[in-house]
Amino acid sequence: MDSALIPKGVKRCPLWQFLLFIGAAGIVLLWGVYAMFLCWFKGLNQTNMNDYYGFALWIWADLAVIAVGGGAFFTGLLRYIFGKDALKNIINYAVLIGFICYSSALLILAIDIGQPLRGWFIFWHANVHSMLTEVAFCLSCYFGVLTIEYIPLILENRQIDKVPFFHHLGHNMHEIMAVFAATGAFLSFFHQGSLGGVAGVLFGRPFAFREGIFIWPWTFFLFTWSAAACGPCFTILVTKITEKVVGKKLVKDNAIELLAKISGWMLLTYTIAKFFDTWYWATVLAPSQGFTLMDFYSNNSLYGIWILITEIVICGLVPAAILISPKGRKNPVALWIAISLAVVGVCLNRWVMVLQIMAVPVMTFDNWVLYLPSWQEVATTILPVAYGVILIAFSYRYLPVFPNEAELNPIEPLPARELEEKSAEPSIDLEPELKPAEA
Amino acid sequence: MFPFNFEWIWDMGHVVFMGGLWYALTILGIGMTYCIIKAAIDTSKDNGDHHH
Numbered sequence: 001m002d003s004a005l006i007p008k009g010v011k012r013c014p015l016w017q018f019l020l021f022i023g024a025a026g027i028v029l030l031w032g033v034y035a036m037f038l039c040w041f042k043g044l045n046q047t048n049m050n051d052y053y054g055f056a057l058w059i060w061a062d063l064a065v066i067a068v069g070g071g072a073f074f075t076g077l078l079r080y081i082f083g084k085d086a087l088k089n090i091i092n093y094a095v096l097i098g099f100i101c102y103s104s105a106l107l108i109l110a111i112d113i114g115q116p117l118r119g120w121f122i123f124w125h126a127n128v129h130s131m132l133t134e135v136a137f138c139l140s141c142y143f144g145v146l147t148i149e150y151i152p153l154i155l156e157n158r159q160i161d162k163v164p165f166f167h168h169l170g171h172n173m174h175e176i177m178a179v180f181a182a183t184g185a186f187l188s189f190f191h192q193g194s195l196g197g198v199a200g201v202l203f204g205r206p207f208a209f210r211e212g213i214f215i216w217p218w219t220f221f222l223f224t225w226s227a228a229a230c231g232p233c234f235t236i237l238v239t240k241i242t243e244k245v246v247g248k249k250l251v252k253d254n255a256i257e258l259l260a261k262i263s264g265w266m267l268l269t270y271t272i273a274k275f276f277d278t279w280y281w282a283t284v285l286a287p288s289q290g291f292t293l294m295d296f297y298s299n300n301s302l303y304g305i306w307i308l309i310t311e312i313v314i315c316g317l318v319p320a321a322i323l324i325s326p327k328g329r330k331n332p333v334a335l336w337i338a339i340s341l342a343v344v345g346v347c348l349n350r351w352v353m354v355l356q357i358m359a360v361p362v363m364t365f366d367n368w369v370l371y372l373p374s375w376q377e378v379a380t381t382i383l384p385v386a387y388g389v390i391l392i393a394f395s396y397r398y399l400p401v402f403p404n405e406a407e408l409n410p411i412e413p414l415p416a417r418e419l420e421e422k423s424a425e426p427s428i429d430l431e432p433e434l435k436p437a438e439a
Numbered sequence: 440m441f442p443f444n445f446e447w448i449w450d451m452g453h454v455v456f457m458g459g460l461w462y463a464l465t466i467l468g469i470g471m472t473y474c475i476i477k478a479a480i481d482t483s484k485d486n487g488d489h490h491h
Contacts, residue, residue: 123460126440128452137456141463148471164485169478176470183466190459 005159005398009406012397025389032383035376036111044114046376053358057373061381062108063195063350065101066139067223068343070231072098072146073181073188078262080181089255092153092401093242094235099146100391104384106143109136111380131194131201138191145184148173153399189224196223199353206289207296207360208353210281218277219353225273229266230346232259233319233339240336242392248409250402257329260339264323267342271316278312296360300368303356311352315345 001015012018039046047056075094079087087094110116122136155161155170173180193216199208200217210217236256243250282293297305322328322338329335359369373381395401440447440457447453 124440124444125446126456128456133456134459137460138463141460141467144464144467148467165478165482168481169474172474172477172481176474179466179470183463187463 002398005157007158007398007400007406009411010409011411018393018397022390022393025386025393028382028386029390032379032386035379036107036383038376039111039114039380040116046374048372048374048377052369053355053371055354055358056112057371057377058108058112058381060351060354061384062105062112063354064347065104065108065384066192066195067227067346067350068231068234069098069101069105070188070192070227071233071235072101072149072231073142073184074228074231074266075235075259076149076181077185078259080178081185084258084262086252086255086258089402089404090235090239090251090259092403093239093251094232095146095149095153096392096395096401097235097238097388099143099150100384100388102139102143102146104387105139107384107387108380109139131197134194135191135198138187138194142184142187142191145180145187148180149177149184152177153395153401156400157398188227192224192227193220196220196353199357202357205357205360205362206286206291208357209285209289210277211285222270222274222277225266225270226346226349229263229270230342232263233267233323233342236260236263236335237339237343238392240339242396246396248405250405250408252404252408253330256335260323260329260335263342264320264325264329264338267316268320268324271312271320274316275312278308296356300359300370302370303359303368307348307352307356311345311348315341315348319345 006012035046044056049056072094075087075091078084079091110119113119122133123140126133126137152170152173155166155173160166161170196219197215197217199205200210200212200219202208208219210219212218212220236259239251239256286293286296294305297303297308319338319341322334323342327334328338355371359371361367361369440453442449
């Protein structure tokens with residue numbers, strides 16, 4: 001029924017099966033949308049936020065999707081600015097994943113501000129002393145960049161590409177994509193960093209406070225670094241999950257291995273930097289404010305020293321060691337473990353920097369305050385996942401997301417008789433010479 | 440926010456923050472305008488061969 005929209009040379013599941021899949025994800029999406037409207041119509045009393053927790057669960061999700069969405073800017077930087085041509089086979093998917101992550105982040109912020117109709121205030125009445133203003137500016141602009149990077153992929157749909165104007169537009173956008181990619185890298189550097197900077201400048205929260213260079217605390221650089229290291233791991237992880245779901249190989253090994261190798265070295269250097277940052281904080285900075293390291297990791301039922309070891313060693317050093325070793329990244333099981341650990345690690349880091357900060361007692365009369373999110377927070381946090389699954393499903397079905405798919409999965413030739421019948425039928429393609437534009 | 444808004448102050452914060460925002464938006468705007476105009480010109484030429 002929709003075969004005219006499906007890219008040439010690839011096979012897709014029957015439409016009923018596709019719609020069933022979309023329906024299942026759609027139910028989860030609707031649950032999240034229901035919770036979202038509850039927050040908008042009834043207010044933020046639908047959450048369990050209180051005087052201790054000014055950030056709901058979704059703020060952790062927001063920071064986590066921005067971190068893992070960093071794969072788009074870093075892969076784009078490597079592909080368009082540093083000329084890593086092997087990554088052209090995965091850049092489309094990296095952009096799609098980035099688009100999903102950043103649109104989700106903006107959606108979460110729209111829920112968080114409670115009054116989305118006043119969202120434009122942050123641009124018009126900007127508080128130029130706030131790092132979150134910088135985050136809002138860069139996030140919105142970078143979402144614009146990702147939209148610009150995603151549009152050519154949409155224009156490569158078989159039917160849309162037949163329209164000459166759209167064909168030329170997609171081609172022209174590809175031609176100057178390096179400009180957009182460079183702008184995206186610039187914007188990403190600042191908004192990833194500023195999210196870390198928000199935590200680092202909290203001088204009233206010794207768990208988060210850090211020194212740094214000029215106005216930027218060390219957390220500014222660590223956040224950008226970790227996003228550039230773990231974002232590509234998330235891109236590989238989603239690619240591998242997609243391959244498992246559709247039962248096909250979609251990206252050539254050389255692209256995956258190159259991205260894994262670069263990611264591994266980024267992760268190793270990040271982990272070393274994170275170790276020194278933690279060491280200085282634990283031995284100099286926190287004691288200067290009257291705290292010992294174990295004050296932040298004891299006398300509560302959740303946040304033990306295990307969380308620090310898990311973040312730096314298990315989800316930092318271990319995946320880095322696997323990814324920088326040729327044997328490690330060539331081994332499918334080891335690669336799965338490494339990229340999963342790296343993604344868990346960056347999400348854990350964001351959890352610590354958003355929620356543990358607020359749980360740690362600051363005053364002598366304070367106690368640890370653990371946080372239990374409401375179901376509305378959980379639903380709105382799962383909402384982006386369902387949305388992402390649906391957008392990936394549509395993009396995979398109708399757009400040439402994976403340039404190597406046809407080559408890696410050749411369709412079996414039709415029997416001679418059927419082929420004759422097919423060739424006797426009038427072709428659906430009016431202009432068969434039109435092919436998807438290539439950068 | 441623009442310099443003619445009442446809350447605008449000519450200080451480093453406003454110039455850097457708002458200047459950065461306009462700089463990024465200008466690049467994106469000029470880039471997309473170039474692509475759209477060139478696509479319109481290419482289409483009007485309508486050479487039909489779609490060579491890259």
